[in-house]
Amino acid sequence: MISRKLVAVWSFLLVCLVAAGIVSLVLGILWKQPDLLRNLIISTSDTTAGIAMGVTFLVTALFAIIAILQPNANTMLLHVLNWILVGVGLEVVSIGTFIWYYTLTEMSDFDALWLVQSPDNIVQLQDIFQCCGYFNGTDHAVYQGFCANMATAMNNTGCFVPLTGDADVTLNNIFTTVYGFMFIIILFFLATACVINKRVELERFKRIDEKRGGTGFV
Template structure:
């Protein structure tokens, strides 16, 4: 017989996986909305990956419910669930590592993004961070708003420091959260393995008991 504590732990981890799926799905959709900073920091491929990860978590959670509802003698779906969790884990590590790697090349990446921004967007960024241009006041600066005074603009520091600083905070939070999801996946995998082991053990004892005529063990 599977202990109540194990079932409670397994159910809690199932809830955590489903909650992680909802969070990932919602953030992926919300971050697709027009927002100058978020759209700079989080690419379309990032939001698509977040949505895909959220859907994967939710589908896996639904399958887990079906798997746990199978008779105790059947562990096939639970084995399939653990293989699914291995796949989910690989997906999570891939997405988290991709975002982490992006944080290593922020200075160059945002330089390329800055150049292709519309003038209105550059003005908004310059006003937001009180700076002019990317590396300095002559590097693709737009002389409006905070940088309307040409002499002040030329002496102003570039926007790459506050811009990459803000991006670093957000992207670090994102990939740390993604790796945190991996912790849930690993624990859920282990909990499912424990449930499988307990079910096999219970079934083995049931068969032994049948051979003894159903009298049970002393």
């Protein structure tokens, strides 16, 4: 019989995978809702990737439950589970790295995004961060709201520092969390490998016991 500690660890990691899937799925859906600043920092591709990752986690967890309920002699589905976990791990690393790479080019990326914003959106951003223009008060600024006073606008710093600063914190938190999910996947892979080895061992002893006439070992 597989030890209760191993079963408890495997079950705990399964719950962690389900929780990670729910968090990723819910946040991916919520972050698709209209919000000027958040939609500027977190792109549609990011939220779509989050939803896809959440669905992948939940489907993997469901498959894991089916695999663990198979008889001890049948470890094929557990082996398949570990191959699935390898694929899921590659997905997680890819998404996390994509978001991390985006943090390296924030200044130029947000400059391009700023240029395509409507005047109303720029006014909202200027009011949020109490700044004018992107790099300075003459760089695609809209002289309304906080920047209505020209003297204030001309002497005010641009919005790129607070905007990229806010984006940096948000994106760093996101890709750190995504990489944290990788920790769950690695441990779940190892726990599943331990379950496979233990089941193979038990089946081997069972066959030996049957050859001995079911008397067991001394």
